Amino acid sequence: MLVSRDWLKEYVALPDHDELVDRLTMSGLNHEGSEMVGDDQQIDLEVTSNRSDCLGHIGVAREVAVLFENPLKIPDPQPATEGSDISQVFDVQIDCPALCYRFTARLIRGVKVGPSPDWLVERLQTVGIASVNNVVDLSNYVMLECGQPLHTFDYDQLNGNKIVVREPAEKESLVAIDHNTYALQPGMCVIADGERAVGLGGVMGGTETEVTDSTCNILVEAAFFNPMCIRATARKLKLHSPASYRFERSINSENIDWASRRCCEMIMQLAGGQLAEGMIDVGQAPATRPPIDFRFHQLQRILGIAIPRETAVSILENLGFGVAPGTQDPQDSLSVSPPAWRLDVNREIDLIEEVGRIYGYDKVPDDVAVPMAASVRSHEDRVMQKIRHAITAAGFDEAMTASLVPEAWSDCFTAWSNHPPLQSHQAMLGVLDTSWQNMPVNLLRRSLLPSLLEAFRINEYKQNDQVELFETARVYLANAAGLPTEPIKLGLVSERSYGEIKGVVEAVVGMLNTEVVVETDDCDLELLDITHASELLIDGQRLGWVGKISPATQELFRLKRDATVAELDVGLLNQIATRVTLHGQISPFPALTRDFNFIVDEAVRWGDLAKSVREASPDLLESVRYKETFRNAAKDGADKKRVLLSVVLRSADATLTGEQAELACQAIVSRCKDQQGADLLG
């Protein structure tokens, strides 16, 4: 709300500028800036959407009057009337009472439209409104004075001597005073004469009936439109006006008559003419609101400060509230009637805010004793921190990507759920690089990997090297009904090889639990290479996937480099993560290392072979380590490979004897033979 200092002065004495804007800021009208316009000063105040009473100079003046305890002077327009009553010559009907609550009209005959006097032009200029002519300027002036939008029609251009407030007819349109043609839609509120639309109620008038230099009779409209309807209309047509701004926030119906009289009186002062007797007033009369029970003790309870009773009462009275003794507990309570202009005050808590904001929030202390409380860090939070430590130590930078993705990404990895994705009715605009601009970004993602691959591509495009990114975020898996499931995933993308990234995954899991073994299973997913990719499992539960991306994926994301990705279920990591590690006795006895060179079928997987080794001598085996794979078809035959592995044996109770070690080795060899068909070389 732009305020003219000179104008404001008409209603209340003002302190100096800085004190004024400071107090206004601290009581709810945040000062956004001030600048000189000619000799006048423009003051920009932010008015929150509940305070429609401050969308006019009088409303702001009322705040000033209360804050500085200066008297408020509000004009009392009593325009003289003459000639026949308007209701004898004109008629107004409301066909859409849900959209237009109330419509009033006055008629002024014989005006002389012309330029506005300098003072009026300057006032409007200070608050950024261009002068049109004296009549139009005055309707704007009164709106900016009291917050009630007004509209003036050229009475002689209205056909049929009537106004009908209705919804638009099919394919009806209006040329508004901004000279644009607007297609009217159902749900909008049209002001029509006997034949056609002449205005869009509460938003903008039509050009055919606007007041021009040749106008001599004027119909002054002051009405009350449904705020929702005005908001929807202004939005749909992208037509926002000072009138729609005020109607959207609702107006004070009790002020309609005052605004109409004030406008008529000023028009007659500046443009002459005679005001016809009476006012047409159709629709709902202003509603009365019941008084509010207000308990004094609530002030201290909510605001945390003791405000003297008399102070609270005088603040409320100065603000225009009616104050009477309370009905319930006269010692503690009041019965408070809000003034008509304060549409936002309906409850006790609203009154508490009124007293508090005028009394001053600066008096609220910021050093009271807030009771202590223990806060708890969840297991999930700790696990997440460990994951982040491990993954950054492994060289990965953390990425943050959008939760919505385009269809091509959504479809390229559906392994967590093949339930269709949730779709947003609105696309998330401007998120993506221009190369994807033709695809709406409107699907909730079911995997982090496509977004990470796009981030990888951007880095490749920017010629950044060593691109290693991870993200921990939710994916959204729709359910048949109700809310979707939102599991948290850990996604990785890297330039490193399959083996290295699998190692990173194992290291992350190892950070959380030193005992569990990550097992692999073959997988066949479009996103991943058919060979260098695996499903990962812990105790038969799905942990996720790791794999080099497939050529098709590389093409889809237009990547030049090879990339390896992994995606893990953080939920499972939470499950397997050790909460409190218990100390295990470290054996003080020496270890023995033994190497084995097994010849096995190509089809035998390391995971299975290692499992056989582990199970062969669970008591003495400390670790089994993969060393190398060789192939020698000439000696071993086709489809055979040699796997060299190394085991560490150690006993918890004593130094291993040669005999014990020999037995353990024999057990390993025979179990590998039985279970994996492995022959020991040499």
Place this chain on the structure above:
Amino acid sequence: MSSDTAMPLDEFINQLESLAAEAEQTFQAAVDAEKLETARVEFLGARQGRLKSVQKSLGRIDKSDKPVAGKKLNEVKNRIQSSFEASQANLSSGQAERIRDPLVDPSLPGQRPRIGRLHPITQTIEELKDIMGRLGFTPAEGPEVEDPWHNFEALNIPEIHPARDPLDNFYLSLASKQAGLDSQLLLRSQTSTVQIRVMENTPPPVRIISLGRVYRPDTADATHYPMFHQMEGLLIDTEVSLADLKTVLHLFATNYLGEDVPVRIRPSFFPFTEPSVEADYYWNGKWVEFGGAGIVDPNVLKSVGYDPDAVSGFAFGLGVERLCMVRHKITDIRDLFTNEVRFLRQF
């Protein structure tokens, strides 16, 4: 000399003496550990050392002279050994001459392990959690896809409220034609939803923060992004007032900025709080907006089954991106979500 030839005692002693003298000289001349080691092997070597070979002559000494010869041998052995140890001590204490190898360039870069960085938003969130944790607020989580009850209704945002406009929210439906899914679902537009979920399931007192992604349709520019993070705090107890709110905000700002900063609250308007305030802190000579806050609206308390006459509370919320950007002097919010590693590695 053959091994079985007898050796006079004098000769043996002379040999020992001259060996000792030569060894002492050689040890003293050794300029580095390597030369000293060569000398040690020459004189004291267990197999081929010269002392060893003199020692072998002991067998050729006349039996009656042997005790004397043996004693002398021991003396000399000790002398040589201590001479060696002295030189060794000299070398390691740096008293000997040290020559820097000109072929080595110690300023060559180290072989640095790559350590990744956490996203600046994560770092900010962790710090916020840390501070609020010290103030007794426990983090709480809730879904990002919400129903209108938790995102609006329970927060005192009725059906007719402009905040529910479809253009201002990401309303959702199932992408397929499958029927039966509630099309009223939407991406949460604020983390206050979590407050409702917690209050619905927890009797007072409640002292939580909720942190996470929120979504509002907005064209991305330097200061807007359709997805961002919020932190909201909520404290509900029997007697919680605006003074408690101001105190907690003051403690928070002092903690976050590292020194005692003034905090002010001024009236504002939010549907879920009444009174609603905007909180500012005074930093670098001006008031900086901190976030919105207020006393939890009685309608919100009622909607979760609390009695507004029995309990009261405050709530506050702030944008994580804005705090992060102010602190790190980031000027374009989009940089946070482009994920260029050159950007990420700065933090």
